[in-house]
Amino acid sequence: MNETSLENIKDIPAGEDKPLIHVAPSPHIASTSATTTRMMADVLIALFPIMCMSVYLFKWHAVRQIAVCLGCCMAAEALFAAMRGRRATLADCSAAVTGIILGLSLPASAPWYIGAIASFVAIGIGKVVFGGLGMNIFNPAMVGRAFVMISFANLMGASAYEQPGLGIDAMTGATPLTALKQAGSMVPLNDMFWGLTNGSVGETSALLCLIGGIYLCIRKTACWEIPAGIIISVLVLAGIADLAGPCSGYLVLHHFLGGALLFGAFFIATDPVTSPVTPKGRFVFGVGIGFLVMIIRLFSGYPEGVMFAVLLMNALAPLINRWTIPKTLGED
Amino acid sequence: MGLFKLKDFPGRGSFANGIHPPENKEYSADLPVEVMPTPEKIVLPLLQNIGAPCEPLVKANQEVAAGELVGKGKGYVSAALHSPVTGKVQKIGMMTLPNGRHLQAVFIKPEGEQLEGKALWDDVYGGDWPRDCPAVIHAQQIADEIQAAGIVGLGGAAFPTHVKLAPDDKKMIDTLMINGCECEPYLTADYRLMVEAPDAIISGALFAGRATQAQEIVICVEDNKPKAIEILKERTKKTVIKVVSVKTKYPQGSEKHLIKAVLDLEVPIGGLPSDVGVSMSNVATIAAVGRAVIRGKPLTHRIITVTGAGVHSPKNLLVPIGVTMGEAIAYCGGLKKEAVRLVAGGPMMGFAFSDMDAPVTKGTNGIIAMTDDDIRRENETNCVRCGRCVDVCPMRLVPTKLALAAKYKNLPVAQRYNMMACFECGCCTYVCPAHIRLVQLIRSGKALIIASQKK
Numbered sequence: 127m128n129e130t131s132l133e134n135i136k137d138i139p140a141g142e143d144k145p146l147i148h149v150a151p152s153p154h155i156a157s158t159s160a161t162t163t164r165m166m167a168d169v170l171i172a173l174f175p176i177m178c179m180s181v182y183l184f185k186w187h188a189v190r191q192i193a194v195c196l197g198c199c200m201a202a203e204a205l206f207a208a209m210r211g212r213r214a215t216l217a218d219c220s221a222a223v224t225g226i227i228l229g230l231s232l233p234a235s236a237p238w239y240i241g242a243i244a245s246f247v248a249i250g251i252g253k254v255v256f257g258g259l260g261m262n263i264f265n266p267a268m269v270g271r272a273f274v275m276i277s278f279a280n281l282m283g284a285s286a287y288e289q290p291g292l293g294i295d296a297m298t299g300a301t302p303l304t305a306l307k308q309a310g311s312m313v314p315l316n317d318m319f320w321g322l323t324n325g326s327v328g329e330t331s332a333l334l335c336l337i338g339g340i341y342l343c344i345r346k347t348a349c350w351e352i353p354a355g356i357i358i359s360v361l362v363l364a365g366i367a368d369l370a371g372p373c374s375g376y377l378v379l380h381h382f383l384g385g386a387l388l389f390g391a392f393f394i395a396t397d398p399v400t401s402p403v404t405p406k407g408r409f410v411f412g413v414g415i416g417f418l419v420m421i422i423r424l425f426s427g428y429p430e431g432v433m434f435a436v437l438l439m440n441a442l443a444p445l446i447n448r449w450t451i452p453k454t455l456g457e458d
Numbered sequence: 459m460g461l462f463k464l465k466d467f468p469g470r471g472s473f474a475n476g477i478h479p480p481e482n483k484e485y486s487a488d489l490p491v492e493v494m495p496t497p498e499k500i501v502l503p504l505l506q507n508i509g510a511p512c513e514p515l516v517k518a519n520q521e522v523a524a525g526e527l528v529g530k531g532k533g534y535v536s537a538a539l540h541s542p543v544t545g546k547v548q549k550i551g552m553m554t555l556p557n558g559r560h561l562q563a564v565f566i567k568p569e570g571e572q573l574e575g576k577a578l579w580d581d582v583y584g585g586d587w588p589r590d591c592p593a594v595i596h597a598q599q600i601a602d603e604i605q606a607a608g609i610v611g612l613g614g615a616a617f618p619t620h621v622k623l624a625p626d627d628k629k630m631i632d633t634l635m636i637n638g639c640e641c642e643p644y645l646t647a648d649y650r651l652m653v654e655a656p657d658a659i660i661s662g663a664l665f666a667g668r669a670t671q672a673q674e675i676v677i678c679v680e681d682n683k684p685k686a687i688e689i690l691k692e693r694t695k696k697t698v699i700k701v702v703s704v705k706t707k708y709p710q711g712s713e714k715h716l717i718k719a720v721l722d723l724e725v726p727i728g729g730l731p732s733d734v735g736v737s738m739s740n741v742a743t744i745a746a747v748g749r750a751v752i753r754g755k756p757l758t759h760r761i762i763t764v765t766g767a768g769v770h771s772p773k774n775l776l777v778p779i780g781v782t783m784g785e786a787i788a789y790c791g792g793l794k795k796e797a798v799r800l801v802a803g804g805p806m807m808g809f810a811f812s813d814m815d816a817p818v819t820k821g822t823n824g825i826i827a828m829t830d831d832d833i834r835r836e837n838e839t840n841c842v843r844c845g846r847c848v849d850v851c852p853m854r855l856v857p858t859k860l861a862l863a864a865k866y867k868n869l870p871v872a873q874r875y876n877m878m879a880c881f882e883c884g885c886c887t888y889v890c891p892a893h894i895r896l897v898q899l900i901r902s903g904k905a906l907i908i909a910s911q912k913k
């Protein structure tokens with residue numbers, strides 16, 4: 127009874143070739159809609175209109191930022207993988223996504239080497255030292271951006287955005303949030319909605335960020351809980367600030383549409399690796415980011431707070447996971 | 459979670475999470491059950507159920523008659539074993555089941571007159587079935603007959619049925635649930651049974667209802683089987699049995715999830731349906747109960763689905779228990795050369811096998827021949843913590859965390875995250891974009907926990 131099976135298959139009418147049967151543990155089928163590569167490709171699709179807008183607005187400066195960051199992130203990924211003796215994981219597109227998001231989060235005026243340094247830091251310190259995709263704690267793009275922001279404060283700070291000399295219409299004045307912070311002046315909400323304002327290359331158009339973001343949520347590539355948490359808490363806090371201040375109604379929308387909020391909510395904070403895995407946890411994570419963004423925007427010297435808020439909450443993600451373990455079916 | 463609420467029951471007809479894999483039932487759903495001719499050989503493993511194995515009662519070269527007892531259960535949680543054919547015992551020898559168990563089996567060579575074709579169908583499921591359970595029949599008597607007939611759960615789990623259906627003073631059963639969900643893709647054996655032999659199920663249900671002394675009897679069917687629902691509703695009209703349609707979703711046929719969906723009750727972790735006053739059996743099991751109690755026939759035959767893109771002509775077959783996989787597949791035209799994997803059971807929880815001499819056991823509900831296009835083969839990458847596994851886990855566990863705990867043999871974390879509550883449904887592995895074999899890891903973790911508790 128121990129003669130093995132594969133020989134016996136011969137006895138079965140099975141065409142000419144004997145089928146080669148192999149065994150494996152269950153389940154024997156897999157969802158075809160979910161692969162890491164497809165998720166990353168979805169992000170690239172969602173970012174495409176935003177990239178087009180940035181090129182329209184900032185001309186070749188935007189092209190340069192995106193191209194430099196994209197190229198350097200992929201190069202860094204390949205280089206570090208080779209150094210660690212691993213096969214390069216470029217095919218999963220995650221380095222490309224990090225590169226594009228990083229490029230879109232820089233000011234148009236930043237010189238090329240800023241993007242390059244940020245890219246290498248993003249991939250090297252943000253990702254590879256932790257053990258590669260999936261192992262990192264902090265959002266790699268934000269690690270890279272934070273590094274250059276602190277190291278090259280003058281090239282990355284508020285002044286970097288006001289560059290009338292570049293010949294770009296959008297860059298003649300301050301960014302909406304800087305204008306608000308320093309002069310208390312208001313940029314028309316309409317311009318912020320369509321994206322005709324100053325800002326980092328990819329963050330200006332609230333509309334396109336919403337469209338791309340909703341696409342990601344529908345495709346389930348990004349979860350909806352994080353953006354929802356961020357948006358709700360920003361609206362609530364800005365609403366309180368609004369009621370306390372003189373500019374009824376305007377301030378809320380200004381904070382909602384302005385700066386990197388929507389770009390960050392949909393494209394940065396939703397990075398699965400660095401956000402909690404439980405549905406409740408993701409919402410808490412989102413609320414936390416929204417809260418920190420508003421604290422930074424209202425009370426610190428910085429006009430914008432998305433980057434630091436995301437990094438801070440990244441650090442808390444493991445803890446949030448622990449606090450929000452779902453109740454098992456049948457658990458009392 | 460479904461938005462609607464069931465008409466007669468507190469549940470919503472659905473449970474939280476779960477998945478919707480492609481059903482692939484079209485291969486065999488509309489094919490009436492064929493009666494397979496008596497095979498060349500019968501292999502009866504002495505353990506086909508959860509619990510203790512049975513002792514062989516026959517010797518080599520002994521003649522056996524169809525329905526004769528060949529193995530006697532040891533202890534309460536075990537099941538008797540009967541020969542499905544008339545023939546001669548060749549030997550009692552060792553064999554390996556698709557689930558990897560090595561055990562003794564009785565090998566029988568069919569000889570002489572056998573019931574075939576329509577006569578066999580009529581003997582098993584056809585003919586007339588009584589529409590009520592005579593008041594003189596006592597609950598314990600039914601349970602005893604079920605035990606004598608060697609009936610175990612035919613839905614796959616193969617738990618001895620008399621244990622579930624016996625009257626119990628300590629745990630009162632309010633509801634007898636009869637599971638006709640068949641939520642695994644591909645399989646259509648239960649569907650065909652409900653369509654072609656509803657009366658056998660209904661009679662069995664009435665007797666099983668008596669045995670458990672349940673107040674309510676309800677047959678649950680997924681809403682992708684409208685024909686079965688319609689027929690059962692029609693046939694149960696003048697009885698106390700209710701038929702309820704639940705959402706098509708995997709794993710709707712899991713006991714705990716069906717109870718949640720219909721009765722809105724949660725079976726405690728590590729508990730049994732009887733803890734919430736429910737007894738649940740599969741439709742085919744209940745039909746076997748009917749056959750045993752009414753016709754005095756033991757469990758010797760069952761319907762299986764032989765299907766998949768890798769088999770020439772998919773069929774629903776009435777087979778003797780103990781027929782080899784090879785003979786059943788050969789009867790369905792054999793394998794195509796594209797076939798790369800054979801699965802006993804459903805594609806989510808079934809076992810892959812390659813041994814064509816392995817037998818169909820009491821718990822085998824199908825044989826699926828899958829091709830390269832059907833199965834997963836991608837390489838595993840790192841977990842990207844996307845949380846999809848958490849979103850689909852019907853037990854509301856955190857599979858990614860459990861898998862990590864299992865990998866690093868971290869038992870305290872595994873236990874804090876309720877690893878033992880995982881029933882290996884495979885939803886998490888199905889959706890994981892990194893192709894991590896979460897269930898496999900969790901299974902190894904559960905084995906570690908069990909081993910550590912034994913010490």
Ligand code: SF4
Pocket residue numbers: 403840841842843844845846847848857858886889890891892893894896
């Ligand atoms: S589905 Fe896979 S990749 Fe996503 S969190 Fe779970 S284990 Fe990780």
Ligand code: SF4
Pocket residue numbers: 850851852853854855856857860879880881882883884885886887896897900
């Ligand atoms: S196999 Fe276990 S952990 Fe995975 S989804 Fe099913 S119950 Fe949850």
